[in-house]
Amino acid sequence: xxxxxxxxxxxxxxxxxxxxxxxxxxxxxxxxxxxxxxxxxxxxxxxxxxxxxxxxxxxxxxxxxxxxxxxxxxxxxxxxxxxxxxxxxxxxxxxxxxxxxxxxxxxxxxxxxxxxxxxxxxxxxxxxxxxxxxxxxxxxxxxxxxxxxxxxxxxxxxxxxxxxxxxxxxxxxxxxxxxxxxxxxxxxxxxxxxxxxxxxxxxxxxxxxxxxxxxxxxxxxxxxxxxxxxxxxxxxxxxxxxxxxxxxxxxxxxxxxxxxxxxxxxxxxxxxxxxxxxxxxxxxxxxxxxxxxxxxxxxxxxxxxxxxxxxxxxxxxxxxxxxxxxxxxxxxxxxxxxxxxxxxxxxxxxxxxxxxxxxxxxxxxxxxxxxxxxxxxxxxxxxxxxxxxxxxxxxxxxxxxxxxxxxxxxxxxxxxxxxxxxxxxxxxxxxxxxxxxxxxxxxxxxxxxxxxxxxxxxxx
Numbered sequence: 001x002x003x004x005x006x007x008x009x010x011x012x013x014x015x016x017x018x019x020x021x022x023x024x025x026x027x028x029x030x031x032x033x034x035x036x037x038x039x040x041x042x043x044x045x046x047x048x049x050x051x052x053x054x055x056x057x058x059x060x061x062x063x064x065x066x067x068x069x070x071x072x073x074x075x076x077x078x079x080x081x082x083x084x085x086x087x088x089x090x091x092x093x094x095x096x097x098x099x100x101x102x103x104x105x106x107x108x109x110x111x112x113x114x115x116x117x118x119x120x121x122x123x124x125x126x127x128x129x130x131x132x133x134x135x136x137x138x139x140x141x142x143x144x145x146x147x148x149x150x151x152x153x154x155x156x157x158x159x160x161x162x163x164x165x166x167x168x169x170x171x172x173x174x175x176x177x178x179x180x181x182x183x184x185x186x187x188x189x190x191x192x193x194x195x196x197x198x199x200x201x202x203x204x205x206x207x208x209x210x211x212x213x214x215x216x217x218x219x220x221x222x223x224x225x226x227x228x229x230x231x232x233x234x235x236x237x238x239x240x241x242x243x244x245x246x247x248x249x250x251x252x253x254x255x256x257x258x259x260x261x262x263x264x265x266x267x268x269x270x271x272x273x274x275x276x277x278x279x280x281x282x283x284x285x286x287x288x289x290x291x292x293x294x295x296x297x298x299x300x301x302x303x304x305x306x307x308x309x310x311x312x313x314x315x316x317x318x319x320x321x322x323x324x325x326x327x328x329x330x331x332x333x334x335x336x337x338x339x340x341x342x343x344x345x346x347x348x349x350x351x352x353x354x355x356x357x358x359x360x361x362x363x364x365x366x367x368x369x370x371x372x373x374x375x376x377x378x379x380x381x382x383x384x385x386x387x388x389x390x391x392x393x394x395x396x397x398x399x400x401x402x403x404x405x406x407x408x409x410x411x412x413x414x415x416x417x418x419x420x421x422x423x424x425x426x427x428x429x430x431x432x433x434x435x436x437x438x439x440x441x442x443x444x445x446x447x448x449x450x451x452x453x454x455x456x457x458x459x460x
Contacts, residue, residue, distance in 0.1 A: 035100040041093050041109075041166045041186035044073040050166060053128045054091040056314075057352055058170070062089035069182050071110040071147045076184035081171045083178040088120075090170030092128040093186070101160035104188035107152045107167060113143045114180040120170045123152055125236070127165035133254060134159050136235035137168075143181065153194045153223040153231060155239040156272050193226035199240065199271040201278040209287035211333040213258040216242070216280055221271060240269040240276055250282055259284045291335045292366035292416050292454040303355055304457035305348070305442070308336055313353060320347030323443075330452070338453040345445035354382060354438040360458040363423055368416045372448030375403045375411045377419065379426050380441035381433050399432030400443070401425060413448070423458070 041050055045065060054060045059082045066078035081089045107124045123137030138152050154160065167186050173179070202218035220234045237255020244250050249265035251258050257267060262285050269276035295302075295309045304310035306318075319327040324344035330337050340346055357363075367375065383395020401421065403411040409419050426433045444451070 035098055035162055037100050037103055039101075039104060039188040041107075041188075042077055042183065043185060043187065044070070044075045049097075050093050050095055052091055052093055055128070055168075055170065057087055058090045059087050063091065066182065069112075071112075071182075071184040073184075076182050077186075079169075079171065079181040079183070081173055081178045081181055084173045084176060086173075086178075088170060088172040089181070090120075090168070092126045092168040093166045094127045095164050095166055098162035098164050099160075099166070101154075101163050101188055102157050104190050105154050105157050105194055106189050106191050107154065107186075108149060108189050108191075109167070109186040110147050110149050110184045111141075111143050112145055112147045112182050114145065115175070116145065117143050117171070117174045117179055117181070119143055119181070120172055122150070122167075122169040123233075124154070124167055125160070125163060125165045126168040127163075128168075132165055133236055133238040134163065135165065135168075136233050136239070138231065138233060147184070151191065151194070151225055151228070151231065153197075153221070153225070153233055155197070155199070155221045155233060155235050158272070159239055194223050195226075196224040197271060197274055198222040199269075199274055199276040201237070201240065201269060201276055201280075203278040203280070205281045205283070207283045207285075208259055208330075209332060210259050210262055210284060211287060212284075213256060213331045214328050214339075216240075216252075216255045216257065216267065216269070219255065219276075240271055242267055242269045249284055257282070262286060287332055289368050289370075289414075289416060289452070291332065292337070292368070293418070295364075295455050295457070297459050302457050302459045303357060303360060304455075305350070305355075306336075306338065306456040307454065309455070310457065313355065314350065316349045316352050318346075318348050320349050323347040335454070340444075340451040340453065341449070343444070343446070343449055343451050345443060348442040348444070349440065350442075351382065351440045354440045355458065357423065357436040357439055357458045359460060360436075361423055361460045362458070363419075363421045363426075364455060364457050364459060365419045365453065366416055366455045367411075367419060368452040369413055369448040369450055371413055371450060372446055373404055373411075373413070375419075375446040375448060375451075376444070377401050377403070377421065378441075378443040378445075379433060379436070379439055380443065381435055382438045382440040383435070384438060395434075395438075397432065397434040398441075399426040399428060411446075 062080050064078045065075050067075045070076035079089050119141040121137050121139050122141050125135040126132050136155055199221045201216050216237045219237045223231050225231045242252035244252050246265040248261050249263040265282040267280040299310050302310050304312045305315055319325050323346050325346035326341045328339040330339040378400035380398040405412050411417055
C-alpha cells in the first residue's frame with residue numbers, strides 16, 4: 001500500500017502557528033516524506049517496528065523469543081511446530097510503516113531446527129491483508145540442526161518502493177512429529193553472489209471470451225547463487241512487465257489479463273530487461289452462454305462454497321493435487337466463475353474447514369459445458385475424526401450421483417444447468433453418506449472435458 005504523506009497538512013499547521021512572525025511559501029511542489037529503508041526484520045528482539053501476525057488455522061502461540069540458541073547477538077526467534085493434528089506454525093512479519101526496499105536484492109536469514117526438516121515456504125512481500133502484489137517465496141527450504149544462512153533473491157526490487165510485508169513462513173510437522181525451528185538475523189541485503197535470472201511463466205493457449213479476466217500462472221525466476229547452485233523463487237505476477245500483441249483483444253495489468261474484444265492475441269513478459277520464457281496465446285469470442293442466474297435465497301439459509309451472491313466459506317483447493325483437471329478463476333463482466341479444462345475428475349477440498357450440512361436440505365451448483373452427456377457429483381464426509389482414513393475409517397462415507405438428459409435434475413450440453421439436488425439423494429447408511437456433519441470433499445467428473453461452474457452452495 002503506498003505511503004500517504006501528511007506533509008501538506010503539517011506545513012499548513014506550522015505556517016498558521018508562526019503567522020505573526022511571517023511564513024514564506026516555497027513556490028515549488030511539496031515532496032512526500034521519504035520512506036524508511038531499514039533492512040532489519042529481526043535482530044536480537046522485537047522492537048515494535050515489526051509485528052508478527054499468525055496465519056489462519058495456524059498455532060497462534062507457536063512463536064516466541066529465545067536468548068540461548070541465537071546465531072548472533074542476544075536473542076533469536078523460536079518457533080514450536082506442533083505435532084500432527086494440531087495444525088502448523090506460520091505467519092507474516094509486517095511493518096506498520098511501508099519501507100523502501102529498492103536498494104536490496106535479497107531477503108536473508110539464518111535458521112536451524114531440532115531435527116533435519118524442510119520449511120514448507122519462506123518469503124517476502126506478504127503483508128497478511130490479502131492485497132499483497134509482490135509476494136515472492138522459496139518452498140521446501142532445507143534446514144539442518146546447525147545454523148545455515150538462507151537467501152531469497154528478490155525478482156525485481158525496483159517494485160518494492162512501499163512494502164509492508166517483510167518476511168513470512170509456514171512450517172508443518174514432519175516425520176510424524178513436531179519440532180523446534182529457530183530464525184535469526186532476518187534482514188534485507190544487497191549481495192553480489194546473485195546472478196543470471198531466468199524468469200518463466202506458464203505457456204498456455206486459451207479459448208476464452210470477451211469480458212473474461214484471469215491471471216497469468218506459475219510466474220517464477222531461477223537465480224544462480226554463488227556457492228549454492230540454483231535457487232528457484234516463485235512469485236506473484238506483478239513482478240513482470242507484460243505486453244499484449246493486440247490491445248484491441250486483451251489488456252494486461254500486473255498479470256491480470258482482461259479480454260476486451262474478439263480475435264487473437266499473444267501475451268509476453270519481461271523481468272526488468274530480461275525476457276520471460278513463456279507466452280499466453282488467446283483465441284477469444286463472445287460468450288454466447290451468458291451468465292448463470294443470480295441466487296435469491298436468503299443468506300441465512302445458505303452455506304456457500306462459491307458465489308458472488310453470498311459470503312463464501314473457506315475452500316482449500318478447487319483442483320486437488322490428486323485429480324485430473326485444470327482450473328482457472330474466470331471473471332466475465334465482473335461475474336466470477338470456475339473454468340475447468342482437461343476435466344476427467346476434479347477434487348474440491350475443504351478438509352481444513354469441514355462443512356456441517358446437517359441442517360441443510362439441498363446442494364446446488366450451476367454448470368455450463370458445450371460438450372458431453374454425463375456429469376457426476378460426489379460428496380465425501382470424513383466423519384468426526386476429520387481425516388480420510390483416520391483413526392476410524394468406518395466414519396468416512398461418500399455417494400456419487402450421475403446426471404444425464406434423462407435424470408432429474410437433467411444435464412444438457414450447450415446451456416447453463418441448475419443442478420438442484422436434495423441431500424437425501426446422497427444419504428444411505430449402507431451405500432452412501434451416513435452423515436453430512438463433516439463434509440470435506442466435492443468431486444466432479446464426467447465426459448464434458450470443459451466445464452464452467454458458478455453458485456456452489458448448500459441450502460435449506
